[in-house]
Amino acid sequence: MSPEPPEPLLEFREVMRRLRAECPWKAEQTHRSLVRYLLEETHETVEAIESGDPAHLREELGDLLLQVYFHAAVAEESGAFTIDDVAAGITEKMVRRNPHVFAPSGEGPGDAAAVNDAWQAIKATEKDRTSVTDGLPASLPALLYADKVLDRLARAGTPVEPAGDDLGDRLLALVAEARAAGVDPEQALRDTVRRLTT
Secondary structure: OOOOOOOHHHHHHHHHHHHHHHOHHHHOOOHHHHHHHHHHHHHHHHHHHHHOOHHHHHHHHHHHHHHHHHHHHHHHHHOOOOHHHHHHHHHHHHHHHOHHHHOOOOOOOOOHHHHHHHHHHHHHHHOOOOOOOOOOOOOOOHHHHHHHHHHHHHHOOOOOOOOOOOHHHHHHHHHHHHHHOOOOHHHHHHHHHHHHHO
16 A cells, blocks of 8 residues: 655645755755845745736745745744744634634624725734834835825724825825725736736
8 A cells, every 4th residue: 555645735844844954055044034035936926926827826826835934944943933833823813813704603794895894903903003004014015005004094094185296195196096996006007017018
């Protein structure tokens, strides 16, 4: 009787452990030295999504998964956490933030907008934020950053009506217009620029 094939995620964890132990380049990497690769693979995954090519997306998701496992392997060596801790943490968060799916009553918001509102309310109770920008990386693309800030201000009951004639005000007004129309301004601009270059 042939042995059962290994479970792919468990096998990959062992591959990463072995690479950390036996590959000189991988052994010397740190969380900080890996940041550039995480960013690069994230951008390549976005590109694959926008290409519409499932094989390309599958490959890039694998490269992105490599980054997650790589960081977990580094953390495991120092005793900080393991990939199982990462998976357990995100599982617990998904169950907690989706009571409409996991609550015993099975009752909850009925549409996507209500689900998102409930998610944001639960998240707000978990985070001790004193500013609308707390937890927002300043390195986000500007349109995405503006969209998130406008969203948080609106949720806090202080919506902004962009006014003014300088370029920044006009750009912020366009982000607000996109939000009102239910359009992701970052994706809309990316799509338009792509049409110019294809």
